[in-house]
Amino acid sequence: MGIDLSRFRDEAVSSIPIKGKTEGEDLDIRGRKIKFLEPIKYNGEIYRVDGDRLLHLDIIYKYREACGRCLEPFVGEGETTLTAKLVEKIDNAIEKEEENEDTIYYIDEELDLQEYVMNTVILALPMKPLCNEDCKGLCPRCGTNYNRTKCDCVIEEIDPRFEKLKNFFPNE
Numbered sequence: 407m408g409i410d411l412s413r414f415r416d417e418a419v420s421s422i423p424i425k426g427k428t429e430g431e432d433l434d435i436r437g438r439k440i441k442f443l444e445p446i447k448y449n450g451e452i453y454r455v456d457g458d459r460l461l462h463l464d465i466i467y468k469y470r471e472a473c474g475r476c477l478e479p480f481v482g483e484g485e486t487t488l489t490a491k492l493v494e495k496i497d498n499a500i501e502k503e504e505e506n507e508d509t510i511y512y513i514d515e516e517l518d519l520q521e522y523v524m525n526t527v528i529l530a531l532p533m534k535p536l537c538n539e540d541c542k543g544l545c546p547r548c549g550t551n552y553n554r555t556k557c558d559c560v561i562e563e564i565d566p567r568f569e570k571l572k573n574f575f576p577n578e
């Protein structure tokens with residue numbers, strides 16, 4: 407999905423609209439398996455401000471993964487924004503430390519956003535996947551899903567070994 411930036415050579419052009427979609431790659435992030443259910447959609451523009459070229463992109467995504475508490479799969483949707491300054495990359499001469507989150511590089515007046523869109527979505531995903539904010543999770547003993555039913559397990563709140571330890575240090 408290369409975007410042709412050479413249109414900016416025409417001084418009359420102040421912005422280039424961008425609209426498209428990209429297939430989300432399935433992710434495996436520290437054991438979390440995330441599958442995108444439809445192409446990731448993006449919509450925005452590159453505009454000229456003084457000598458700079460700035461990008462503003464709204465991104466919409468829909469995915470499926472397993473809840474971190476009850477382990478049931480759920481569908482999540484989200485929106486995020488990618489804003490960055492575009493910088494021309496010449497002969498791979500850019501030092502590592504010059505790279506930062508707010509800069510996107512292009513070569514030969516062609517911009518490829520796929521990787522940047524994907525990284526923006528990864529950063530926007532919730533830290534802990536939950537099917538529902540109120541998910542009750544699983545019984546730690548028998549694995550019953552508390553969202554659906556109850557079980558008869560008695561879960562002791564305090565590990566008895568710690569109870570004994572407490573008696574060794576009565577002043578604490």
Ligand SMILES: [Zn+2]
Binds near residue numbers: 474475478536537541
């Ligand atoms: Zn859940």
Ligand SMILES: [Zn+2]
Binds near residue numbers: 546548549558559
């Ligand atoms: Zn149980």
